[in-house]
Amino acid sequence: MKVYLSLLMVFLLFMGCSQEQSASSDDAYRKEVVTSEPVLAEANATEAVASGSVSSSTAPTSALALQHSISLKIEASKVQPLFHQIEEMCQKIAITQHCQLLNSNLSKEQEPSANLSLKAKAQGIKMIIEVLNKNNVTNYAVNSENLAGSISDVQKRVAMLTSYRDNLEKLSKKTNSSLESLMKVNQEMATVQSEIETLRGEHAFMIDRVQTQTLNISISTKYLSTTEDTFITVLKDAIIGSIDDAINGLKLILVAFIYLLPWAFLGFVVYFIYRKIKLKA
Numbered sequence: 001m002k003v004y005l006s007l008l009m010v011f012l013l014f015m016g017c018s019q020e021q022s023a024s025s026d027d028a029y030r031k032e033v034v035t036s037e038p039v040l041a042e043a044n045a046t047e048a049v050a051s052g053s054v055s056s057s058t059a060p061t062s063a064l065a066l067q068h069s070i071s072l073k074i075e076a077s078k079v080q081p082l083f084h085q086i087e088e089m090c091q092k093i094a095i096t097q098h099c100q101l102l103n104s105n106l107s108k109e110q111e112p113s114a115n116l117s118l119k120a121k122a123q124g125i126k127m128i129i130e131v132l133n134k135n136n137v138t139n140y141a142v143n144s145e146n147l148a149g150s151i152s153d154v155q156k157r158v159a160m161l162t163s164y165r166d167n168l169e170k171l172s173k174k175t176n177s178s179l180e181s182l183m184k185v186n187q188e189m190a191t192v193q194s195e196i197e198t199l200r201g202e203h204a205f206m207i208d209r210v211q212t213q214t215l216n217i218s219i220s221t222k223y224l225s226t227t228e229d230t231f232i233t234v235l236k237d238a239i240i241g242s243i244d245d246a247i248n249g250l251k252l253i254l255v256a257f258i259y260l261l262p263w264a265f266l267g268f269v270v271y272f273i274y275r276k277i278k279l280k281a
Helices: 004-035 076-094 122-132 147-171 181-211 226-280
Strands: 064-074 100-107 113-120 137-146 211-222
Touching: 064 076, 064 122, 064 181, 076 100, 076 113, 076 122, 076 211, 113 122, 122 211, 147 181
Parallel strands: 064 211
Antiparallel strands: 064 137, 100 113, 113 211
């Protein structure tokens, strides 16, 4: 009887250690992957720094992914320099503010334009917007998407799958299982692990969207005001009109000269003959 009691105590002690290891493993994962903290909704808010672990039961109530959109109209000669200035600025703060250029396009037509899309920490986005505000900003908007629900769902699914995987691991360690059962268990474990890795990727992507912000920039050519446009247009038309009139007048003179030259020569010959006849008389 004492032997059975001793074996029972050893078995219970072993089960307690296993649960402790499983719990510590889950906690480590939560600290590494599931940790997040909501980012404030203000356009010029600084980046929220994750602190402490967040379990599926204490998921953030607000995790905003912010997207800024800004439109500018500037002089044609300033479009390309500003385009390259923003590109260089993003490269300079790439390490400190995690700035990454997602898309860029520069059109060098008669009316040049440019489009840029980038992401960075909140402070980096604020720095770039301050540079853009020195120009003629025509439109600025901020769109937000609350990812708290999606993050919470992923956390719960990861917790459930992790628990399921741990149970499968325990089942695979049983010595009295058949080979066919072990193969099925291992196959199921591989499937579950693949799902966990996929969810971790989704979670990392959403956390990146929360901890960084997106900025879309549209730069177009600035049109002159009505007064400036009228004055410059009149002056330009006057100069072009004067040049056109001078060219047309010169053309008429040349045409008239070419047309009258034979008649002038004929008139000179007739006058010369007339003078000869008159002198002889």
